[in-house]
Amino acid sequence: MRHQATPATESSLPANPQHTAAQLRGEDAVLRELLLALSVGFTLPGPLPGELSRRMADGEGESLNSLVARAESSGLLNPDGTVMGTVQHALLSSTPTPRVHALQRELVGCFAADGRPLGELARQLARTGLADPRVAADLEKAGDRALEHNPGLAAQLYDEALLAGADELATAARRAQAAFAIGDLDSASRIIDGLLMCPDPPDLRLGADVSAAVWAQRGMLARGADVYTWLGPERVGPSRPAAAVAMIGSGDREGAEAMFPKGSAPASPTSLAVAQAQMANGIMESLAGDPHQGLPILIHASDMLNASGAALPAPDTPGALAALVALHSGEPHLAETIVRAAAAAGQGGDAAKPRLFLLQAWSAMQQDNPDEARLAINEASKANHWPLVPRDEFLCAALEVGLARRSGEVHGLVLAWERAREAMLHTTLDLYSLLPWGELMITAARLRETRRVSHYFDEAWKLLRDLGEPPLWAVPFHWAAVQAALLNESPAALGPHAAALARAADHSHLASLLAAAGKAWVSVLAGKFQPADVEAAARGLNTVGMPWEGARLAGHAAARADERKDMLRLLSCARDLHPQSSSGGPKPSVQAEVHNVPDADQGNGTRPSDASVLSEREKEVARLVLEGKTYREIGEAIYISPRTAEHHIARMRRRLGAENRSDLLVRLRLALGPEEPPRE
Template identity: 80%
Template sequence: MPHQATPAEEASAPPHPHQIANQLRGENAAVRELLLALSVGFTLPGPLPEELERRMADGQAEGMEALVARAEASGLLQPGGTVAGAVQKAVLTATPTPRVQALQRELVGCYAAEDRPLGELARELARSGLADQRVAAELEKAGDRALEHHPALAGQLYDEALLAGADEMATAARRAQSAWATGDLDSAGRIIDTLLICPDPPDLQRGADVSAAVWAQRGMLARSADVYSWLGPERVGPSGPAAAVALIGHGNRAGAEAMFPAGSAPSSPTFLAVAQAQTATGLMESLSAEPHRGLLLLIHASDTLNASGAALPMPDVPGALAALVALHSGEPHLAEAIAQTAAAAGQGGDAVKPRLFLLQAWAAMQQNNPDEARLAINEASKTNHWPLVPRDEFLGVALEVGLARRSGEVHGLILAWERAREAMLHTTVDLYNLLPWGELMIAAARLRETRRISHYLEEAWKLLRDLDNPPLWSIPLHWAAVQAALLSESPADVAPHAAALVRAGDNSHFASQLASAGKAWVSVLAGSFKASDIEAAARGLNAVGMPWEGARLAGHAAARADERQDMLRLLSCARDLHPQGNSPGASSEGQPEVRGAPGSAQGSGNGAVRPDASVLSEREKEVARLVLEGKTYREIGETIYISPRTAEHHIARMRRRLGAENRSDLLVRLRLALEAETPQTSDSPAAPMGAVSVAGRPTN
């Protein structure tokens, strides 16, 4: 049965609109006029509409106190002079729109006469449909005040200003900036397109900045550079530093210097202008043979922009650029701190925060902290309700590739690579995304997919040549090329990149360590190395923030060491650089730790655990010996007359039984297990390189 209202509920229920309308018709005209004025926005005490004031002055209506008392007695006016919501709606509905808007304009005039701001009333008037330039102007000013620090609010205010009659083109650049700052790139781009096709667009510099920022976030920094080239040095004005950032990123240093000549002072002494000028100057310094001052200037720029709290459209923020320069300098811990501080300060607003989190993730990955990296990736994906922009999406998938590669999970690497292939199609090469391209270069070599990335790599090398091969920006890509060449077993391809690292080593400790590591890798591949040299190179990689790479080098060398003592020394080095348990559930390829398998026994005097071959079947031991000879699945199958798939299954079972973390770990365990069964003499032939994949090439 339907609920029957009690007398108490009926008494407290709001009156029906028809009841209110009937009650209003029963009141005298003066009371209705008073209620209409208060519903429109007039207040008590205060000036009221001229018509009502005139009628009271002529005696055609009761005095104000009597009118208020009558309205309160009828329940249409609340104590304090406010009109109840239901009554206000009924009054405004019953009154013709022209009459309501005439009273609204009169109200605006009262505020203007007293030089009082409309405040929230302006928003209410605009939303009610009042077109009045005074209201529009006040909403525009309110939007301007909110734009740099509260862009979402600014966007609402500009939209309401349009409702009140603001000029669409005059507000276009500011509306686009608010859309960009909140991550709505599509809306920002559409607004800017309508502006830039005008013969003489207003607020042109701001419009160019927004357009360039949108293109940059879309992963097309070349188009950002085109925007500023179209604007030209004669019109760029205070946007010169932003233009320099875009043009340097595109490989056009001469164009950047035309926009912002070396030694230029900030356009004003404000935080924003100083931060922008330091950003451009720091980037130019980073291109020099001794780029250390560039990092210092970029950190200063990031700190200054953090202090300002403003979100300005620019191709990239100084916090991100400083973090990139730190990563390119072999200081991932510093990069992580810079990006964390910038994100906490809200540098660049919500639009930039995902990029700062992803750079934190990259620094964490490089320092072999995969859990922290994934936490930062998660933060980037939930920063705002918009999907990641193409630039950030590309960086994110490259991170996934890097994490999968380091975990040793081939299936995960293949899935991440497929996502990366898709993301590549939506971005272009620029100076500020060389790290992800380097990571993808290594993964492509690992997966024999180099053809899918070769075109992009050609663009990357050309960009660096256009900038006269700046050492700082070139070093990580040369190192990635060395790694890719090693994976592809192309010693000839190693030489030019190794030589570049050696040359850069004169002014860069980072490059010097990478050059030593590259030399060590070549010696491991050649099967002729000293354990002390490998250990020094591995620890050198750790010193420049690359512990995973150092442990991987030591682990691979351990699997190829002729002497058991050297093998154990290198295993100990690998454990030092990559202690097991740092990343639960993830195996890190190339960093073996000799653990006990079921039935294993402790080795004596060295703390190592010697796997026991008794857990392996005779067929598995036969397969194990062939694996240690460096044979692929196919070659194993041809040798003992089994299918490559069966060989793969045998190896997978051996890995599980011996508790191996990864391929390199498996090879070390197999070697130790077989040595225990049939000890090798000191002049036995060395085992092939530790990490040999199904294609017979070193894994990475």
């Protein structure tokens, strides 16, 4: 029966715990027993504790209905039959703990006898300190059900299972998986280390997956591959695809193919198993001489994992890998679409979110959208409650370097470089980090820091050789090396990379365009170029998602053009390639080559004040600057000190409104005009 009680009046409610305890001492023992049973978790109607039921059946005291009515009228029970909060607190705190736990165990027995799950009651019982294997088992099962789709809840349930007496070792791998999925890398690492130190650890394969994933997020993918090597093919089972991804990323192609032969079938027909197999197959296809099949396979894997909603420990997510392959293929817009979808679906759980947002930022930066890149970086920083893991911190630092380099702000670039220098000390190089390393290679050349970091680049070339120089992964890194060699003015260093791009051009559209762009850069620096060829190369860079690089090439060529019409044509090309902000003005990241330059249809395009603001000595210095002379060489040519030459150039830059050296070169050519060409 369900007792229908009348609400207690406000004046009858207990005022405070002391008054409540005194009031309860004045009640009879049977009523106190009833209130205690209800405080523990028994309900009306329903079975009551055996002793209480026996006493009431024997006719001791009032009937149940009478007791309930009296308790309600005294303000001890709520209308729904639950005990008032202050009454419950007073009863549980004044009753000996063994007595409370005995009643709780009896309550658990009632649920078990009826075949009912404990549900939320199990969590309440565990929090009160009840150690009972039935409660622990119920919480473990609930944690298992939540693990793949709600790892945060699973982590709480496993912790409560431990409070209820669960075997700490038996749940270790699953607890580590939950901790990893929510981004608590340190907790996951501690749990797994304890598990793997045991002679015969349970859930060993899952433990290996978590360990490898932790190593990958720490920026040490090769250590993760070592975990799978230690596990061995006979024990790796369904984790073979993850093992292959880790091994390929660390340069062990032979080990990956032994662990997961190309084209291997999934471990089961589930969407999750298929997604994992497709991820490994897509990465293996990306190593082929003609890697075009790798990207669609990885996109399929990402789509399937998005649909499954599962957060499993892995060295990387298919969404991130698909985005990397798209970026390496010259398709940053596609990469951005992939990671946006993966982040929206929660692919990989909270732990994977920062990396997905950072790859979105890289895609935006590649497309010369610095504002979008900044927004994505901010999203990455607040994606979960934990600091960026070393792998993501390195990627973020390289992004800051790339954005600073494109903005042309030297001070910001130096600061970003120092952050990146620190970040690289906490990670190791792998296949999936070549893009940021390529950006750092270019910046190191610009800042004359190559010697300090050259050993990292040596490791990158060795990794690519170990993998058979896969064009998809090698081509962008060769392009970075070409740009670094140009900045270092080192034709000898440029040659091998230009040749590598030319060799890959037969199978890679990106390589063919980059080879043409490299050739155009060399011709521009040599002062022997055809404007049409440079423009074609610049626009080619734009078609593979490199508008900033294309605008930069056209702008530098414009600064060195002999004919004014060629200079204006190339400047127009640079403006065409560089995106404009919604206000119509150039974005902050626009290089100086395309700032405040005349359009081709504006007559001769000169501003009368440009030449007039320069003194004769400054014009002399300007001609030498346009010849590419250094401060020392300018001083030697016109018998002034290098510091004086530097002062002249700084003053000219201020007068002409130039933002950096490249901008100054364009403005000086406009200021001197065709009647005052640079001296031969």
